[in-house]
Amino acid sequence: MGISVEGANKRFGDFQALEDVSIEVPTGSLTALLGPSGSGKSTLLRAIAGLESLDSGTVLIDGDDVGSKPTQKREVGFVFQHYAAFKHMTVYENVGFGLKIRKWDKKKISQRVHELLDLVQLPGLADRYPSQLSGGQRQRMALARALAVQPQVLLLDEPFGALDAKVRKDLRSWLRNLHDEMHVTTIFVTHDQEEAMDVAGQLVVMNEGRVEQSGTANDLYDHPANEFVMSFVGEVNQLGEHFVRPHDMEIVLDADDRTQEGLVQRIVTLGFEVRVELVLSDGTEVWAQLTRAELQRLELREGQIAYLRPIQAKSFNGSSPSGHGASTPHGSNDGGDAEIPAAV
Amino acid sequence: MAVGSGATSRWGLRVLGLGYILLLLLLPLGLIFYKTFEHGIAPPLDAITSPDGLHALKLTLLMVAIAVPLNTIFGIGCALLLVRHRWWGNPIIDAIINLPFAISPVVIGLSLFLLYGTTGWFEPALAEAGIKVLFSVPGMVIASVFVSLPFVVRETVPVLQEIGTEQEQAASTLGANAWQTFWRITLPAIRWGVAYGVVLTTARVLGEFGAVSVVSGSISGQTQTLPLFVEKQYENFNLPGAFGASVLLALLALMTLLAMNFLKRKEDA
Numbered sequence: 001m002g003i004s005v006e007g008a009n010k011r012f013g014d015f016q017a018l019e020d021v022s023i024e025v026p027t028g029s030l031t032a033l034l035g036p037s038g039s040g041k042s043t044l045l046r047a048i049a050g051l052e053s054l055d056s057g058t059v060l061i062d063g064d065d066v067g068s069k070p071t072q073k074r075e076v077g078f079v080f081q082h083y084a085a086f087k088h089m090t091v092y093e094n095v096g097f098g099l100k101i102r103k104w105d106k107k108k109i110s111q112r113v114h115e116l117l118d119l120v121q122l123p124g125l126a127d128r129y130p131s132q133l134s135g136g137q138r139q140r141m142a143l144a145r146a147l148a149v150q151p152q153v154l155l156l157d158e159p160f161g162a163l164d165a166k167v168r169k170d171l172r173s174w175l176r177n178l179h180d181e182m183h184v185t186t187i188f189v190t191h192d193q194e195e196a197m198d199v200a201g202q203l204v205v206m207n208e209g210r211v212e213q214s215g216t217a218n219d220l221y222d223h224p225a226n227e228f229v230m231s232f233v234g235e236v237n238q239l240g241e242h243f244v245r246p247h248d249m250e251i252v253l254d255a256d257d258r259t260q261e262g263l264v265q266r267i268v269t270l271g272f273e274v275r276v277e278l279v280l281s282d283g284t285e286v287w288a289q290l291t292r293a294e295l296q297r298l299e300l301r302e303g304q305i306a307y308l309r310p311i312q313a314k315s316f317n318g319s320s321p322s323g324h325g326a327s328t329p330h331g332s333n334d335g336g337d338a339e340i341p342a343a344v
Numbered sequence: 345m346a347v348g349s350g351a352t353s354r355w356g357l358r359v360l361g362l363g364y365i366l367l368l369l370l371l372p373l374g375l376i377f378y379k380t381f382e383h384g385i386a387p388p389l390d391a392i393t394s395p396d397g398l399h400a401l402k403l404t405l406l407m408v409a410i411a412v413p414l415n416t417i418f419g420i421g422c423a424l425l426l427v428r429h430r431w432w433g434n435p436i437i438d439a440i441i442n443l444p445f446a447i448s449p450v451v452i453g454l455s456l457f458l459l460y461g462t463t464g465w466f467e468p469a470l471a472e473a474g475i476k477v478l479f480s481v482p483g484m485v486i487a488s489v490f491v492s493l494p495f496v497v498r499e500t501v502p503v504l505q506e507i508g509t510e511q512e513q514a515a516s517t518l519g520a521n522a523w524q525t526f527w528r529i530t531l532p533a534i535r536w537g538v539a540y541g542v543v544l545t546t547a548r549v550l551g552e553f554g555a556v557s558v559v560s561g562s563i564s565g566q567t568q569t570l571p572l573f574v575e576k577q578y579e580n581f582n583l584p585g586a587f588g589a590s591v592l593l594a595l596l597a598l599m600t601l602l603a604m605n606f607l608k609r610k611e612d613a
Binding site for chain 2: 077
């Protein structure tokens with residue numbers, strides 16, 4: 001029941017929504033399509049469901065080319081960001097809709113609907129209307145509705161995007177558990193990298209209609225293929241042609257040939273984590289992530305001069321940076337680990 | 345003090361609004377009722393139950409029975425096309441649909457003459473087939489359909505725009521085909537817009553005078569609807585008959601409004 005998309009192209013007027021996109025989603029996996037708005041992730045998801053037609057390219061579900069199949073024959077479960085609840089139907093009728101279309105008999109429908117309402121933790125709300133439910137409840141109802149017909153694949157389009165932060169976190173772990181139980185091949189669209197890393201086993205990062213990189217969360221974080229992936233998956237500082245994670249920035253009080261001077265502008269304590277914001281001599285603004293203990297040891301104050309030493313940096317540019325003692329493998333597609341040269 | 349912010353000005357506006365409605369709407373209508381039953385129920389009842397009166401009532405109901413379903417089906421279909429299918433010609437269609445609102449019904453009647461009259465375009469073909477359009481029921485149906493055409497479209501379009509397409513898409517992912525989606529999702533979602541359009545269409549067809557008057561020839565007992573019957577009675581100085589038929593018309597329109605309110609209340613309960 002895996003999904004694969006090959007060479008998908010889609011254009012809306014002047015806007016290239018998908019440009020030669022190919023992805024591979026293994027059977028039973030939970031994959032996130034991650035990208036900023038306008039990156040084409042929703043268009044790709046909708047094309048898999050048949051809600052959007054491709055200009056070219058193929059969509060295979062379980063090895064089957066579904067290009068000529070209309071949505072209602074693709075056996076996909078789809079969950080929309082704004083729930084798409086059938087407002088004139090009760091929760092029971094919503095969840096049972098697909099079964100009624102499939103002409104199940106009433107007794108079996110009733111049994112299945114109640115099973116699902118238990119599964120999504122909405123027992124006892126069968127006779128409510130969607131307008132009487134909270135956002136989180138509506139989305140769980142929508143999920144039950146999609147699962148009722150036992151789809152081959154489950155497609156979720158920013159399913160938690162309209163919910164507040166607390167509910168979103170609860171539903172995330174709940175969805176992960178649900179997937180562990182059900183094992184239905186699932187694709188999950190989100191613009192929130194934390195959400196993607198939290199929920200999904202495999203991530204596909206998209207930008208401007210193209211796939212930038214796919215892999216596990218660790219792959220993307222540790223071996224980003226390019227600048228975009230590096231800065232979209234996790235925080236990043238840019239020093240010339242080099243990219244450094246804030247937790248890879250060491251702050252020291254004595255200069256040596258591998259440090260850069262900076263003025264401490266602001267120190268923000270966020271519980272265990274401390275953000276130290278600095279301005280370098282060339283005007284670049286960077287920040288370093290420290291622990292409280294490190295901060296106390298350094299006795300840093302706002303307005304003082306400190307020295308930055310990048311522990312690990314990456315460069316995605318083919319040209320070799322100047323400086324001494326830097327061994328920098330460049331030009332490879334999965335990004336090069338580099339040591340930052342000293343301040344010039 | 346800003347206009348409308350104080351209690352005094354609020355009351356002032358209320359009195360003004362109610363006075364306006366009273367003077368222009370309720371007073372004339374009330375007088376009709378009063379005049380009708382001034383000498384008891386017998387004179388208006390006699391006029392309505394006369395053979396010509398009964399025929400006019402039947403013919404009016406026939407117009408409603410034909411024109412309303414036709415315009416309802418057309419209206420929903422047209423609204424779906426306008427809202428759900430992007431096409432460069434949509435604004436033009438949208439404007440054309442409003443024509444019956446803009447053009448005087450008498451002009452509409454006359455234009456039908458040009459098509460179906462003795463020198464009209466369609467005359468030779470229709471004469472050969474033995475179909476008589478003018479001065480008979482088909483012509484009156486065409487006129488009624490024409491004048492009441494925009495109501496269902498106009499009331500349905502905004503509701504369709506408001507509900508969006510997500511529910512329909514959700515239905516299709518759940519296995520529903522276009523027909524099932526329409527009946528189970530779209531139609532229930534737009535039903536009050538459609539119902540309101542149907543009520544307005546019914547009221548318009550019940551009361552239509554100008555266009556029907558031109559094409560029907562207003563022949564008593566043959567091509568006379570209730571509004572035409574009212575006019576004839578009035579011209580013949582049969583005031584009880586004119587008032588009686590007027591009250592009957594008003595009651596019919598009132599009943600359609602009440603029917604919708606009743607259904608809506610039942611739905612909300």
